[in-house]
Structures are given as structure tokens and as C-alpha cells.
Amino acid sequence: MHAWTLDSIGSPLVVEEVADPALRSGGVSLRMRAVQVPAYTRVLVEGGRGSIATPTVLGIGGIATVEQVADDVTTVRRGETVLCTGFLRSGRVAEPEEVLLGWTGIGGRGTTTDTTDRMRRLWRNGTFAERAVVPASTVVALPGADAYADPTKLAFLPWLSVAAGAVERSEMTAGDRVVVLGASGQMGGAAVLLALARGASRVVAVGRDAGSLDRLEALDPRVRAVRSVSTRGDDAAAIGAAVDGEADVVIDALGPTPTPGLTMAGFDSVRADGTMVLLGGVRQTLPIPYGELMRRRITLRGSWMCSEETAFRVWRQVQAGVIDLRSLGVVTVDIDEPAAALAQAERTRGLSIVVLTP
Numbered sequence: 073m074h075a076w077t078l079d080s081i082g083s084p085l086v087v088e089e090v091a092d093p094a095l096r097s098g099g100v101s102l103r104m105r106a107v108q109v110p111a112y113t114r115v116l117v118e119g120g121r122g123s124i125a126t127p128t129v130l131g132i133g134g135i136a137t138v139e140q141v142a143d144d145v146t147t148v149r150r151g152e153t154v155l156c157t158g159f160l161r162s163g164r165v166a167e168p169e170e171v172l173l174g175w176t177g178i179g180g181r182g183t184t185t186d187t188t189d190r191m192r193r194l195w196r197n198g199t200f201a202e203r204a205v206v207p208a209s210t211v212v213a214l215p216g217a218d219a220y221a222d223p224t225k226l227a228f229l230p231w232l233s234v235a236a237g238a239v240e241r242s243e244m245t246a247g248d249r250v251v252v253l254g255a256s257g258q259m260g261g262a263a264v265l266l267a268l269a270r271g272a273s274r275v276v277a278v279g280r281d282a283g284s285l286d287r288l289e290a291l292d293p294r295v296r297a298v299r300s301v302s303t304r305g306d307d308a309a310a311i312g313a314a315v316d317g318e319a320d321v322v323i324d325a326l327g328p329t330p331t332p333g334l335t336m337a338g339f340d341s342v343r344a345d346g347t348m349v350l351l352g353g354v355r356q357t358l359p360i361p362y363g364e365l366m367r368r369r370i371t372l373r374g375s376w377m378c379s380e381e382t383a384f385r386v387w388r389q390v391q392a393g394v395i396d397l398r399s400l401g402v403v404t405v406d407i408d409e410p411a412a413a414l415a416q417a418e419r420t421r422g423l424s425i426v427v428l429t430p
């Protein structure tokens with residue numbers, strides 16, 4: 073089969089002819105159909121987003137058809153359309169450990185252990201490939217997906233599911249005023265769609281890229297865009313004006329920023345008893361005053377990946393049209409030219425995605 077392989081961090085991502093991965097106990101053999109290539113994949117390949125277990129077939133997420141299941145697998149069936157999460161848990165209740173397969177990311181404190189090393193050594197088939205063999209716990213059956221009119225759009229389900237994990241953790245309810253930081257990104261765009269689907273009365277979409285923000289504002293009259301100027305005070309004032317007061321929920325889906333200013337502008341916008349959820353890739357220390365967090369009784373939560381149940385709920389909402397994907401733009405790339413695909417992905421933002429159809 074053809075696959076995008078990464079020999080080591082910093083080496084180029086290349087297309088290679090490799091042996092089909094062999095099915096083994098606990099595993100599912102998949103024919104990949106549509107896999108989102110995240111905007112930051114080139115940066116990740118160059119080492120800008122942490123360690124990856126290499127050499128590897130790269131790639132996380134995607135939609136696939138099940139070709140075979142191991143004898144001990146009961147979660148999915150041959151011929152079904154499934155979502156790949158790439159999110160593998162150790163299953164040990166006492167000290168749970170989590171890793172992402174074919175990608176960067178270790179849960180908890182982010183440090184490798186003998187267990188995380190073993191998990192990433194055993195399962196080394198990412199989804200930027202014609203076929204993948206993955207643990208059964210990392211796939212979710214999507215009944216009815218075969219009949220979905222625009223299958224390449226389903227490649228956005230993993231991103232939507234991760235954003236849904238954050239929205240669920242915010243305990244947002246219908247009527248809430250929601251602020252999404254980094255809304256011009258793909259994760260932030262997903263969070264905007266979810267907040268609209270959940271009945272937000274207003275969604276303030278904060279970002280820099282004017283084109284993406286315009287597109288979000290065109291989605292629904294409840295969306296107000298704020299173009300960040302990256303000064304905490306000015307951004308907080310602009311967010312406050314767009315919310316028309318204070319926010320019930322703030323979701324931070326920013327990529328790596330040079331300062332914590334925009335995240336803190338979000339913090340400044342949360343109402344008393346409100347919630348802020350950190351979902352993005354910011355690697356800054358936040359200067360949060362103890363007294364403010366305490367007196368405003370703010371709930372500050374982290375959100376990393378999501379449960380299979382959350383992913384399934386997202387599928388049901390997409391299937392029913394509650395999450396509206398009509399505005400999602402898809403650029404498909406084939407497997408022959410990884411460098412061009414990564415460059416295209418980097419240029420593609422907001423509610424536009426690049427999808428590999430291997």
C-alpha cells in the first residue's frame with residue numbers, strides 16, 4: 073500500500089510503498105477513505121509540536137471502512153464505516169495513561185513512561201495511508217454514514233468531536249453567550265459550529281484572519297466576529313462589546329501564541345460563575361490572579377481529546393443536520409504528493425479543510 077512515512081522528526085514526510093499492516097489481536101484493519109490533514113502538520117513534522125514515535129506512518133483521525141476485525145473485537149463489524157480517533161488509553165484505572173497514535177501527544181503530564189512507549193511501539197500505523205491497523209478502542213462505528221451525501225466532509229468529525237469534548241466540559245446550555253478564541257482556526261471553527269448547534273444566543277468568534285471571520289459571521293446572525301489586535305486590554309474590550317456584557321462560556325482554541333495575552337483577554341471576559349475551557353495549543357503560563365478566580369467563582373477546565381460517546385453524539389448531530397456542515401469547504405488531496413498537501417493544508421484555515429483521500 074501507499075503511505076506517508078516519517079523516518080524521524082525533521083526528516084521529510086514521504087510517500088512510500090510499504091507492506092499492508094497485519095491484523096492482530098485487539099485490532100481492526102481499515103481501508104482509509106477520508107482523513108483531514110491539519111493545518112499545522114508541516115510544523116509537527118519539523119518537530120514544532122513535540123515528540124512523535126518514529127519511524128512511523130503518520131496520521132491521526134479519519135473515516136474508514138472496516139476490512140477485517142480480530143477474533144476478540146466486538147466494537148465494530150466488517151464493512152462498516154467508522155471514525156478513527158487515534159486516542160488510545162491504557163485502561164488502567166489506578167494510573168490512567170493516554171497516547172495519540174501516529175501523531176504527537178501524550179496525556180496527563182505529557183511525559184513518556186514504559187507504558188506509553190509500549191502503546192506507541194505496538195501500534196505504529198497512522199492514518200495517512202491506504203490501510204491502517206488500529207486498536208479496536210480507537211474506532212467508533214457510524215451507523216448510516218454510508219448514506220451521507222458528502223463523505224469527505226466526515227473527515228472533519230474527529231476535529232468536531234475534540235471541540236465537542238470542550239463544549240461539553242463547559243456545560244454550556246441553550247441561551248448562553250459563548251466566546252471562542254482562535255475561531256479562525258479549524259478547531260475554533262468547529263467550536264463555533266457546536267456552540268450554534270447547542271443553542272448559544274451569541275457566539276463571539278475571535279481570531280486574526282479576516283476571511284475566516286467573515287465566513288463565520290455569514291453562518292448565522294448570532295455570530296459576531298472580533299479581529300484580535302493581540303493586546304489584552306483592547307481584545308477584552310472588543311470581546312465585551314461583541315458579547316454585550318460578559319460571557320457565560322469562553323473556549324480557548326488558539327494555536328501557539330507568543331504571549332498569554334489573548335487567552336487572558338478571554339479570562340477577563342468570563343462572568344461571575346462562568347466557565348473557561350482550554351482546548352488549544354497555547355504553551356504559556358497564565359497569570360491568573362487567585363482572588364479573581366475565587367471571587368468570580370470561575371470554573372477553569374482543560375479539555376484533551378474526547379470520549380467515544382462524545383464522538384458518536386457529534387455524528388448523530390451531523391447526520392441530523394443539527395451541526396450544519398454546509399459551510400465547510402473541503403479541498404481533497406491524493407496520496408502522491410505529501411509536501412504539496414502539507415503546504416496546501418497550511419494555507420487552509422477556518423471552516424476549510426484539506427482532506428486526504430488515499
Ligand SMILES: NC(=O)c1ccc[n+]([C@@H]2O[C@H](COP(=O)([O-])OP(=O)(O)OC[C@H]3O[C@@H](n4cnc5c(N)ncnc54)[C@H](OP(=O)(O)O)[C@@H]3O)[C@@H](O)[C@H]2O)c1
Pocket residue numbers: 110111112234253254255256257258259260278279280281282300302325326327328329330334350351352353354375376377378421422
Ligand atoms: N485539546 C485537544 O484535545 C486538542 C486536539 C487537537 C488539537 N489541539 C490544539 O488545537 C489548536 C488549534 O488547532 P487548529 O487546527 O485550529 O490550529 P490552527 O489552524 O493553527 O488555528 C490556530 C488558531 O490560533 C490563532 N493563532 C495562531 N497564532 C496566533 C497568534 N500568535 N496570535 C493570535 N492568534 C493566533 C489562529 O489565528 P489566525 O488563523 O486568524 O491567524 C487560529 O485562529 C492546535 O494548536 C492544537 O495543538 C488540541
